[in-house]
Amino acid sequence: MATGGLLGVFIVLFLTHWLTVCRLVRAQVMTVKEREFVLGARSLGAGSFRLIRVHILPHVLAPVLVALSFGIPGSIGLEASLSFLGIGVTPPMPSWGMMISEALPAMRTYPLLLVFPGVLLSLTLLSFTYLGDAVRDALDPLMKR
Numbered sequence: 092m093a094t095g096g097l098l099g100v101f102i103v104l105f106l107t108h109w110l111t112v113c114r115l116v117r118a119q120v121m122t123v124k125e126r127e128f129v130l131g132a133r134s135l136g137a138g139s140f141r142l143i144r145v146h147i148l149p150h151v152l153a154p155v156l157v158a159l160s161f162g163i164p165g166s167i168g169l170e171a172s173l174s175f176l177g178i179g180v181t182p183p184m185p186s187w188g189m190m191i192s193e194a195l196p197a198m199r200t201y202p203l204l205l206v207f208p209g210v211l212l213s214l215t216l217l218s219f220t221y222l223g224d225a226v227r228d229a230l231d232p233l234m235k236r
Contacts, residue, residue, distance in 0.1 A: 112158065163223070190208040
C-alpha cells in the first residue's frame with residue numbers, strides 16, 4: 092500500500108476543487124456586473140470598490156456558499172476513497188474509508204465491521220447533501236417567490 096497523510100489529502104482535495112469554485116465565482120461576477128442595478132450604480136458614479144462591496148459581492152456570495160455546501164459530500168467521499176486505497180490519512184487517525192478497507196478481509200465472518208462504516212458514510216453524505224439543498228433554498232431569491 093502507498094503511504095499518505097492528512098497533508099496529502101488536503102492537497103488532493105484542494106487540487107480537485109479549487110478550479111470549480113474559481114469558475115463559478117468568475118461566471119457569477121461576469122453575470123452580475125452586467126445587470127441593470129450595477130450599470131445604474133456605475134452611471135451614478137459609484138467607485139469600483141463600492142460596486143464590488145455593495146452590489147456584486149452579495150449576489151455572488153450565495154451561489155458560492157451553495158456550491159461549497161454541495162462540495163462537502165464530494166470531499167468526504169474523496170477522502171474516504173483515498174483512505175480506502177491506502178493513500179488517505181494514516182493510522183491512528185480514523186477514516187471511514189480505512190475502516191472499510193480493514194474490514195474487507197473479515198467480511199465473511201464479521202460482516203457488520205463492513206456494514207457500519209459504509210452505512211454511516213452514506214448517511215453522512217446524504218445529510219450534507221440535504222444541508223446543501225437547505226442552504227440553496229434559503230439563499231436562492233427565486234425560491235422565495
